[in-house]
Amino acid sequence: MLVYSQKSFLIVDDFTDFRTSVRSMLREMGIKDVDVAESGETALRMCAQKRYDFILHDFHMGDGKKNGQQVLEDLMLDKLISHEAIFLMVTAESSQAVVLSALEHEPDAYLTKPFNRLGLTQRLDKLVQRKTLLKPILQALDRGRPADVLLACDNLCKQDPRFAPLCLRYRADALAALNRHEDLERFLKAILANRPTPWAYAALGKLLFKRGQAGQAKEIYEQAIKTFAMMPGLYDGLAEVLASAGETKRAQSILEEAVRLSPLAVRRQMQLGKLALNNADFDSASKAYRQAVSQGQNSRFKDPESNLGLAQALISKNHGNGLDARTRVEINQVLGDVAKEYTDDQGLQVRARLIKATGLAQAGDAETAAKLTEAAIARLDNMDQFFSAETALAVASQLQQLGQASAGSALLKNCVEVYGDDPAVMKNIAKLTDDPSILGAGNEAVDLNRQGVRAYQAGQLADALGLFRRALGLQPKNISIALNTAQALLRLGGEKPPLALLEECRTCLGKVAGIPDSDPRYERYRKLQIRAVSV
Known part of the structure; x- marks a missing residue:
């Protein structure tokens, strides 16, 4: 002992x-x-x-x-x-x-x-x-040094080759942390060729999907599930790949199986609710979101999106039939929690009010619904943060349903300015409006930005900056254009950029300071901001 x-x-x-x-x-x-x-x-x-x-x-x-x-x-x-x-x-x-x-x-x-x-x-x-x-490996993990993890694994295997299986996952995680993607892919495929394990399948599927190889990722996850049918994380990965390819109904079915296996996961329930809501399966959406709200009460992964999703699912589920007293109470409870707990989040306050107004209108209380809608629009006009593209489109749709066509159009115009360089976003905007003044608003800026990217990649920094500046002048809140302009300014300025370039860079970044941290470009924004301030 x-x-x-x-x-x-x-x-x-x-x-x-x-x-x-x-x-x-x-x-x-x-x-x-x-x-x-x-x-x-x-x-x-x-x-x-x-x-x-x-x-x-x-x-x-x-x-x-x-x-x-x-x-x-x-x-x-x-x-x-x-x-x-x-x-x-x-x-x-x-x-x-x-x-x-x-x-x-x-x-x-x-x-x-x-x-x-x-x-x-x-x-x-x-x-x-x-x-x-494993002590040297664990100590390197505590220090956050993936290169040291690899070295410790090598030393342990030299000490005794029989310890190699203990090091496999640590090696894979370290390669991922070091962004050595090609080495990681070869390493994971060698593991699976020798002795398939669920974590190696999951890691390879995640890597392939991240590198844009969705078809191969799908095959890996499907193969893994056949071998390890009791591993819910594999179902999560497959559902993500399917959803990205537009196979949302199958993705929902796959995620439902993951929830059946392991239901006590807040983020899984929330993702299932989102998929079901998008698939107009409002009964499944309300059940999943209800679980996410309940399980999230004491979880680090508590998310107000679950509350909003549950309220929206309940309203949609009862569309055309009014709302019974029990449903109204539940909607008021989950939206009230958002209003109380996230008082400083302007976007959440607007969205909660609009969803509640939709419910009131459906329940026949048009007067109160109108007052709430007006209050939400007033807050919307004074917001200094950006909605994500998905959220902006949802809010614009709600405004249209509440008879606020002008406010909905204004939000769509803003969405074009912020996210107009994303074809997927523009496709979804086109589902809500056929107004050419909205759909065509960002065309010139997007084209200039595209030319600027080509010039930047060719090393023509001055030309690239000129193109980015023109594009930003047309669409000052466009996240991609603002980040491209800031990066070009810092690159052109060298190690010690002139004060004028630094000030322009900070101004560019200030225009998109409301970028949501859920946006995939947020990390790039943060790094540019740090450099612009610290230089």
């Missing part, structure tokens, strides 16, 4: 008797540093103040409280737990839903109640032996 006397333990369970029992087991093992917590919230506060070597956390912590899965998510995201630490998920339940949901977040082990001291000791001994062997 290994020696644990110098290790620190935290026991988290809502039952006093269980905490006392496990503490006694640990005392018998010679362990003196044992803390206990009766809730996940308390455990998180304790972990913020003290680093534990071992955490034994019950999965279910009572209604309205964070469960073990959610606590593990928070510990990892906030970096309150080391890779060298051991997290054991403990539960009396052995149902598929609970086990798969717990294992998806990869605790070090899953321990079923009841257990005795011998069983606990044997499980801990195996985990400690493994983590001790």
Whole structure:
């Protein structure tokens, strides 16, 4: 038996008797540093103040409280737990839903109640032996140095080639972190050729999809599911690929299977709700969004989009039939939560009011609906943040349905200015309007931007900047054009750009400061902003 006397333990369970029992087991093992917590919230506060070597956390912590899965998510995201630490998920339940949901977040082990001291000791001994062997790799992970992870893997394999299988996933994750995509693809294919594993399938599917090889990614996920039908993450990947290809009904079906396997995942339920809503399957959408709202109450992944989605699904589900009292109460509750919890988010406030106005109009209260709509439009006129393209189109459609054609057209014009260089966005805008003054508003700017990109790629920086400036003059809020202009200014200015170029760059970035952090270009914006300020 290994020696644990110098290790620190935290026991988290809502039952006093269980905490006392496990503490006694640990005392018998010679362990003196044992803390206990009766809730996940308390455990998180304790972990913020003290680093534990071992955490034994019950999965279910009572209604309205964070469960073990959610606590593990928070510990990892906030970096309150080391890779060298051991997290054991403990539960009396052995149902598929609970086990798969717990294992998806990869605790070090899953321990079923009841257990005795011998069983606990044997499980801990195996985990400690493994983590001790992997210590250099785990330390490199804690430092956030993927290159050191690869080196540590190499050293471990040289020490004993039999350890190579232990290093496979660490190597793959490190290659991904270093953006060594070609090396990663070869590595993953070699693993799958030798011994297929679900994580390698998932990693390869994700990589191929990221590199624009959606067809190959689809084949990989489908092959993986045939072999590992109980791995919900594989279904998530396939659903994403299918949805991107426009196969939204099949994507919904695939995601429904993932939810059947592992239902306690907020983001999966939310994505299912979104797909079902887009597929006009309002019954399935309301069920999924309802689960996302409920499960999200104590989760890091709580998202007001689930509340808005649920309200919209309920209204659409009852379109033409009015709204019964129970449905009105549920809509008011979920939208009220958004209004109370996100008071500083102008966009959410506008959207919540418009959805509520739609519901009121459907319920026959036209007067109150009109007042809410007017209030929402007033807020919309004063907004300094950007909607995502998807959200802007949804809001424009709502405005049209509420009889606010002018406000809807104004929002569509703004959407063209911000996102008009994206053909997919323009295609969706065309579904809402045939007004040539809206659809053609960004054509000249988009063409100039395209010419600027070609000049930039050819190394003709001055010409590129001139083209970007002209395009930005026509569409000052276009995200792509503003970022291209800022990048060209910084590149042309060299290591120490003249003050005039820096000021122009900052002005460009200021025009699109409202870019949502969900936009794929947000990271590029952030890096350019940092450089423009720090130079």
